[in-house]
Amino acid sequence: MLTWEKSRELDQAMTNLAFVNSLYVLLLNRQPDEAGMQIHLEQIKNGVSRLTLIEGVLNSAEYQLRAKPDEEYVRDLYRVILQRDPDEGGLRLWLELVGQEGRASAFRKFCDTQEATLRYLSSDSYLDERGECGLAQVVFRSDCAVVRLDSREATAPIRITSQNWQAAAEFFRAAGFTSTANQLQRVFAGA
Numbered sequence: 001m002l003t004w005e006k007s008r009e010l011d012q013a014m015t016n017l018a019f020v021n022s023l024y025v026l027l028l029n030r031q032p033d034e035a036g037m038q039i040h041l042e043q044i045k046n047g048v049s050r051l052t053l054i055e056g057v058l059n060s061a062e063y064q065l066r067a068k069p070d071e072e073y074v075r076d077l078y079r080v081i082l083q084r085d086p087d088e089g090g091l092r093l094w095l096e097l098v099g100q101e102g103r104a105s106a107f108r109k110f111c112d113t114q115e116a117t118l119r120y121l122s123s124d125s126y127l128d129e130r131g132e133c134g135l136a137q138v139v140f141r142s143d144c145a146v147v148r149l150d151s152r153e154a155t156a157p158i159r160i161t162s163q164n165w166q167a168a169a170e171f172f173r174a175a176g177f178t179s180t181a182n183q184l185q186r187v188f189a190g191a
Contacts, residue, residue: 016044020053027057028066028081049110049182054080058107070098077110087113 019038019166032040040053057063058076068076074094078086086094098106110116160168165188173181 016041019050020044023053023057023080027054028062029075047179049183049185049187051081051116055107058103070095070103073103074098074106077107081110081116160184160188165189 015035020032020037023040024030024036043053044050058073071091074091075086078084078090094106094110099111101109102109114161169181169184172178172184
């Protein structure tokens with residue numbers, strides 16, 4: 001019998017499959033090989049964020065060998081992160097930033113934009129013993145993580161930094177938000 005939880009898992013697996021496929025098609029102009037697909041899907045399963053996977057492909061030898069000019073790099077950021085083509089003003093702005101600060105800095109700042117943040121919210125949910133659903137939404141920024149916990153207990157955003165991540169991870173793990181706790185550990189401890 002297909003339960004709600006199993007249905008959600010299948011839906012997420014198909015979404016992850018489509019995401020990894022789009023990385024290869026949009027950035028490398030090819031379909032993913034079986035080994036690459038499995039590696040990326042396993043990374044997602046283990047809590048690696050989609051933005052981290054995007055950054056990995058952008059920094060890969062295969063992408064670097066394409067020697068794309070800065071304008072094409074910026075267009076790639078729009079296509080793969082925002083899933084749209086850039087507007088002229090945005091394209092000029094990001095081209096200028098890439099020229100001034102380099103691609104790595106521009107990538108981090110691009111990921112911190114409101115549009116990218118909203119697109120790549122990480123979420124985790126659980127059903128408590130009363131059958132009520134709680135939800136944690138995590139936004140990983142370049143210098144911190146911001147968590148909005150939506151439950152009966154709290155709705156305010158929580159800013160998590162390298163100084164308080166361990167206490168936050170313990171809190172989320174105890175509350176049943178295991179995926180969120182694991183993501184915090186991976187991001188802040190590199191584990």
